[in-house]
Amino acid sequence: MHSYRLGAIGIVVTFFIIIFSTVLLPMVLFNPKDSQHGNDYTKIDKKIANAERGRQIYVREGCFYCHTQFTRLQDRGYGPLVKAGDYVWETPHQLGTARTGPDLTNEGNRMPSEWQKTHLINPRTVKPGSIMPSFSYLSARDMNDLVGYLQSLGNRREVKNFVEAPEEYRTTTELGRALANRKTVDTNSSAAANAGRGIYTQNCAVCHGLEGYGNGPNALSLEKKPPNFSRPYYKQYSDEFWFYRTSEGVVGNRMPRWNEILTEEQRWYVVAYLKTLQQDSEVTINSIDQLNKIEDVHLPKLSNQQYEPHHGGHDYAPGADSMGHGEAAPAPTPTTTPSSTKPAPSSTSGSTTTAPAHAPANEGGH
Amino acid sequence: MGQAPNGVSKLSSAADKLFSKKEGSASRNFFLSALWWSLWGMSAGMLAGLEFSAPDLVRNVPQLAFPHLRMFHVNAVTIGWLSMGYVGSMFHMVPALCKTKLWSERLGNMTMWAWNLVMVGAFCTLLNGNTEGREYAELGTILDVMVATALVLVALNIYMTILDRRVKKLYVSLWYFLGSLFWFPLVYIIGQRTFVSLPGLNDAIIGWFYGHNILGMWFTTVGVGMMYYLLPRLTQAPLYSHGLSMLGFWGIALFYAPTGTHHILQSPVPEWLKAIAVISSIFLLVPVLTVLTNFFMTMKGRWGMVVTDMPLRFAVTSSMFYLVTCVQGPFQATRWVNWYLHFTQWVVGHAHLALLGTFSFILTSSVYYSLPRITGKEMYSQGLIRAHYWLKFLGFLLMMTSLTTAGLVQSAGWAMGIPVDQWGLTIRPYWFLRSISGIMIVLGQFLFAYNVWKTLYQKPVPTVAPVAAKTEVKA
Numbered sequence: 001m002h003s004y005r006l007g008a009i010g011i012v013v014t015f016f017i018i019i020f021s022t023v024l025l026p027m028v029l030f031n032p033k034d035s036q037h038g039n040d041y042t043k044i045d046k047k048i049a050n051a052e053r054g055r056q057i058y059v060r061e062g063c064f065y066c067h068t069q070f071t072r073l074q075d076r077g078y079g080p081l082v083k084a085g086d087y088v089w090e091t092p093h094q095l096g097t098a099r100t101g102p103d104l105t106n107e108g109n110r111m112p113s114e115w116q117k118t119h120l121i122n123p124r125t126v127k128p129g130s131i132m133p134s135f136s137y138l139s140a141r142d143m144n145d146l147v148g149y150l151q152s153l154g155n156r157r158e159v160k161n162f163v164e165a166p167e168e169y170r171t172t173t174e175l176g177r178a179l180a181n182r183k184t185v186d187t188n189s190s191a192a193a194n195a196g197r198g199i200y201t202q203n204c205a206v207c208h209g210l211e212g213y214g215n216g217p218n219a220l221s222l223e224k225k226p227p228n229f230s231r232p233y234y235k236q237y238s239d240e241f242w243f244y245r246t247s248e249g250v251v252g253n254r255m256p257r258w259n260e261i262l263t264e265e266q267r268w269y270v271v272a273y274l275k276t277l278q279q280d281s282e283v284t285i286n287s288i289d290q291l292n293k294i295e296d297v298h299l300p301k302l303s304n305q306q307y308e309p310h311h312g313g314h315d316y317a318p319g320a321d322s323m324g325h326g327e328a329a330p331a332p333t334p335t336t337t338p339s340s341t342k343p344a345p346s347s348t349s350g351s352t353t354t355a356p357a358h359a360p361a362n363e364g365g366h
Numbered sequence: 367m368g369q370a371p372n373g374v375s376k377l378s379s380a381a382d383k384l385f386s387k388k389e390g391s392a393s394r395n396f397f398l399s400a401l402w403w404s405l406w407g408m409s410a411g412m413l414a415g416l417e418f419s420a421p422d423l424v425r426n427v428p429q430l431a432f433p434h435l436r437m438f439h440v441n442a443v444t445i446g447w448l449s450m451g452y453v454g455s456m457f458h459m460v461p462a463l464c465k466t467k468l469w470s471e472r473l474g475n476m477t478m479w480a481w482n483l484v485m486v487g488a489f490c491t492l493l494n495g496n497t498e499g500r501e502y503a504e505l506g507t508i509l510d511v512m513v514a515t516a517l518v519l520v521a522l523n524i525y526m527t528i529l530d531r532r533v534k535k536l537y538v539s540l541w542y543f544l545g546s547l548f549w550f551p552l553v554y555i556i557g558q559r560t561f562v563s564l565p566g567l568n569d570a571i572i573g574w575f576y577g578h579n580i581l582g583m584w585f586t587t588v589g590v591g592m593m594y595y596l597l598p599r600l601t602q603a604p605l606y607s608h609g610l611s612m613l614g615f616w617g618i619a620l621f622y623a624p625t626g627t628h629h630i631l632q633s634p635v636p637e638w639l640k641a642i643a644v645i646s647s648i649f650l651l652v653p654v655l656t657v658l659t660n661f662f663m664t665m666k667g668r669w670g671m672v673v674t675d676m677p678l679r680f681a682v683t684s685s686m687f688y689l690v691t692c693v694q695g696p697f698q699a700t701r702w703v704n705w706y707l708h709f710t711q712w713v714v715g716h717a718h719l720a721l722l723g724t725f726s727f728i729l730t731s732s733v734y735y736s737l738p739r740i741t742g743k744e745m746y747s748q749g750l751i752r753a754h755y756w757l758k759f760l761g762f763l764l765m766m767t768s769l770t771t772a773g774l775v776q777s778a779g780w781a782m783g784i785p786v787d788q789w790g791l792t793i794r795p796y797w798f799l800r801s802i803s804g805i806m807i808v809l810g811q812f813l814f815a816y817n818v819w820k821t822l823y824q825k826p827v828p829t830v831a832p833v834a835a836k837t838e839v840k841a
Contacts, residue, residue, distance in 0.1 A: 059499030062433025076783035087566030
């Protein structure tokens with residue numbers, strides 16, 4: 001009997017530990033403050049539609065079985081990401097667990113009210129192939145309020161800054177303030193931008209391209225491609241963010257830490273130049289011909305054969321070429337010198353354009 | 367049925383019939399009610415499935431609109447079919463294991479009527495959309511209170527029966543039943559949130575604590591307890607290891623309850639809670655594999671028995687599906703798999719794998735095993751049982767594969783950012799197959815009900831009461 005008493009105590013204790021950790025603890029520790037970005041049910045005049053009553057219709061009609069109300073990082077086209085504070089007044093929660101239909105987090109104002117109404121009454125007239133049930137049985141008032149509710153959905157969060165520099169670069173910290181105090185460059189001036197342009201051309205253009213389209217000659221061989229600075233997206237970058245990126249590089253790709261090479265002043269000049277590169281629409285680089293040509297940056301050019309150590313040297317035999325390396329163009333003379341102005345065979349990829357960086361050393365070695 | 371009227375008054379005879387004191391009547395009535403509501407619940411599910419393939423099948427009938435059908439389907443098969451069947455099984459198995467009678471048949475029958483009243487209420491309210499708007503906890507205030515009361519009464523009945531037992535040691539099934547009947551009423555009361563109004567995300571956390579533990583602390587624990595009872599009884603073999611079974615019991619008790627948050631892994635709830643949920647979901651593999659090792663080792667050398675023994679075949683199929691469910695569950699609870707698979711029909715397939723594939727099968731096995739022993743009548747037709755098995759088994763496999771495939775298509779759509787309108791059309795074949803599977807399963811269930819009906823009411827001459835083989839269950 002004694003052992004069963006222990007067992008009974010065990011059942012009770014186990015359970016209460018779990019209740020404590022997963023029910024009580026979140027209630028105590030997790031109290032998100034109202035973010036002021038929840039659904040605004042007062043947005044629509046109650047005389048037009050009662051959005052709060054519409055929410056009850058939404059619950060009653062079980063919309064949450066097929067429609068969720070939270071956006072995830074990977075969701076595209078469903079608006080800004082939600083935060084914990086958005087849901088303070090959402091009881092019972094309508095987060096949902098299945099998406100047979102689209103997410104409704106930011107459904108408000110996406111479609112005209114008349115469209116919403118038509119879609120609720122007969123979904124397939126406006127969305128052929130939809131499997132949404134028809135809610136034609138809703139009374140006029142219910143329908144009106146439900147559409148009012150749908151139109152008030154949305155976290156009204158306008159994203160201005162997707163990214164921000166780390167704390168130590170911003171003036172919120174001691175380090176950031178010191179950095180700002182040391183800064184002598186006016187990053188908005190064209191003089192600084194001109195100065196930055198020189199530094200950029202010497203150091204950055206080899207990967208990022210002369211105009212910043214990400215089409216420098218090195219870009220071809222990089223697994224992670226350099227960004228295209230003409231994208232309007234980069235307009236949101238703050239000076240501090242640009243400076244942080246330039247200084248610390250990017251983990252996981254070949255972008256170096258320039259704080260070990262350039263002085264702080266030089267980096268601010270580069271920032272001033274980078275800020276002038278954004279355009280109203282992105283300049284797309286979709287063809288290899290648009291790559292910054294090597295001759296444009298006035299670097300020595302070598303043929304593929306001279307770069308490849310196995311094919312280099314003066315005793316290169318053209319016959320070896322047909323054996324397997326599939327070079328389409330007839331092999332150029334193997335003795336091309338580094339200073340030759342003859343264009344490289346354009347059909348070869350990668351190694352041709354990466355050649356300049358290593359070529360002199362190879363040439364010497366073989 | 368019932369005792370002979372003693373002629374004192376019609377009222378008391380009616381009361382005797384309704385609240386019979388006859389041994390086994392509570393169990394039998396719970397089984398019959400469960401079967402009755404399963405027909406409604408599964409038919410609702412089938413119609414809801416048909417509406418995926420033919421969205422305009424029913425128009426302008428709010429009671430038959432998909433969301434209302436879905437609410438009723440879920441509640442009818444969980445609270446109605448599975449829970450009532452579980453209580454019926456416990457009312458049969460606990461006295462058998464304790465070598466005693468049920469503490470109060472009358473109380474059991476009263477609980478049965480209360481529970482049926484709840485289901486009538488659910489039928490009337492949910493189909494009209496009178497819901498609390500919380501998944502798995504849709505029932506309204508009054509019905510919540512009634513379910514909680516009924517659960518407490520069942521717990522009282524079982525606990526008192528176990529106190530009255532004539533064997534010294536508790537078999538592992540009793541451990542499971544005792545644990546479940548302590549845990550589940552509390553989980554139910556906490557999870558309903560009937561009288562509280564929590565901020566949205568806290569509501570979701572408690573909601574999924576409940577939503578997952580209705581499985582973890584009730585369907586799984588009672589279902590596994592039933593398997594522990596049925597497998598040794600049906601195979602006439604001792605349980606492989608009692609120690610292993612206790613390890614499994616405590617593992618489930620520890621690791622099941624905190625897993626709920628894995629349903630909302632990508633919502634803005636606290637990360638530490640998600641971590642607890644994911645870790646305990648993975649740890650669940652330990653008790654699950656322990657339990658299944660025990661089952662499979664008990665079956666060792668007796669697998670051939672499933673050819674002839676239909677209840678055993680249901681039980682073994684159930685344990686196989688349990689293996690699949692419980693490998694799939696931790697797999698999809700991990701963050702990166704969840705990232706890809708969440709929000710899709712894959713999850714619906716998983717839910718059916720647990721509730722239909724595993725627990726409905728074990729309950730069916732229990733009904734086929736227990737009913738002849740309670741009533742002393744052989745099942746009307748073995749052929750119908752076979753037909754039931756194959757319809758349900760093949761229907762379920764079809765449902766599982768079509769839902770899983772549809773889920774993968776949807777996952778790819780969400781992951782690649784393809785609008786719903788575009789991939790919506792590509793999963794139509796799977797909706798169609800799912801409808802077919804639903805029809806097969808419901809047909810099987812109707813055969814089941816017909817078979818039970820014939821057994822109980824249409825066969826006047828009972829065969830010689832089969833001696834319930836009391837196997838040496840290693841205690």
